[in-house]
Amino acid sequence: MADLLTLGMIVLYFVVLVLIGGWTSRKIHNTEDYILAGRSLGFWVFTLLIVCSICSGMSLLGVSGFGYTSGWPGIWEQIFVPLAASFCIIFFGVKLHTIGKERGYMTIQDYLADRFESPRALRGLSAVSGIVVSLIYLVGQYAAISIVLVWLFGIPHWQALLISGIIVTACTVVGGLYAVSWTGLFQGGILILGVLLMAPPVIASAGGLAHINTVLAGVDPNFIEPWFPSPAYASYAYTTPEFLVSFAVLLMVGLACAPHVINNVLAAKEDRYFKWAPLIAFGIYAVVMFLVKFVGFAVRSLVEEGKLVLPPAVNAQDYAFIAGVEYALPNVAFWALFAVIVLAAVMSTTDRLMLTVGTSFAWDIYKNILRPSASDKEVLLVSKVVIVLAAAGTLLLAINPPPMLAWLIWMGIGVMLATFAVPLLAGLYWRGATGEGAVASMATGLVASAAFGYWHQFVAPLPVHFSLYALVCSLLVMVVVSLLSTRNSETALDNTRTGWYIQSPVRSPRVESPGETLFVEQESHRQQ
């Protein structure tokens, strides 16, 4: 389907990306501009940046694929993943943004180093973990980009990767977070409008939701139930109630504390954005993702009725959205728009991941551990070089993707959850959490998630997602080691506003009565 119109749309899309990169590069004057867009992101740019960082191409193709294979029991993904954006903004964002502005944090590692008074060990460990997880994710993103471009143009896999890799790398290198966030706004807009425009015709072409559900029930009566019965009776029937619990924690908390997502909260311009951003991010993302899931249902119904055949690939379900659009909208203009939508979804996560890798290395490892005397200019240069190297390395891996790519990506999210969730949440809300506890908890999470992930994949399947076991280990280690070690100084705890509240009850004069705010712990941490 590589017609002239599609080519034109894709070229136009890439030109807009490059123009945004060029325009935003003029705003970069120092490291803070590059890493955090000068802490100047407005409400919509910030909200869509969070959504776009979570919503990847894998999720767009994978969501419809999951709907295709598992029916309604997989619908919870459409609530848990959008909730990751809200969870990130509420439970991490409000506090981290305020402290970050006061203390000048550039990355989440700055917070961990400051809160746990561990400028080297914890900073280094968390930076390395963040880089590894982001790189694993990047390989998956490039693999998704190439699926789309190969499908569109029939060009060789490596050419597709090279074209997209060069453009997205150039944009990220020159424009930093300014470019990532503004292209995110542009790409998020395309994604939302495109899905709103395309999903309804696909669903209608399959006979509407009521008919689709009737066909699904004919395939497997459990396809229209809220979950599959336990224990799982087929490979597609793994969303049992107990699995859904681990799935909720994994997606909602694991994605929320992923380095390429959580760092965005430091870049918002004003505190007041945190008021409605959780609801708006959830609303936008949930509507889009529900529609994408319904497309997966529709395509399954069309296939069962013999109206549509998916390509004979191992991951045939991942082509559900593509096949559905081709079937329902036999107009090349829609295909061209669809191509841009998928590219936008993939690219918007890819650039954020690359920036995260570059800044984690340049700021946390190079500037704060290896060479504290490095100038702003030097840090910027290192960051850009690392972004190029990361892009080159992951592109090479994506050309010959490891056979266990899907497993690696699931591992990536599991590792994020098991490694970052406990130190971050304990750091923000528990004054008893210590630096030793955080290092031990993070290391345990890393090792345990690898061990349980390996066990689940190669030894015996576990009833719930492997990351939940690793999370529990990480939590236990945090509590035990913290209780056995010396507490961090009161100054550090006060400076980082540690305590069982989200909005500090002390520093705002507008709080008048104990019942005035939701989620606000009225006991000031200063009184402890």
Added chain:
Amino acid sequence: MFFGLPFHTALIVGSVTLVVVILLALWGLRFREAA
């Protein structure tokens, strides 16, 4: 039946979504903006 779904599926999925929206709206309404 609701759009071809059993009533309990529609009820469970619909009410969880609604509860999430209400909680997030409450968060927005009770959020205290800095002075």
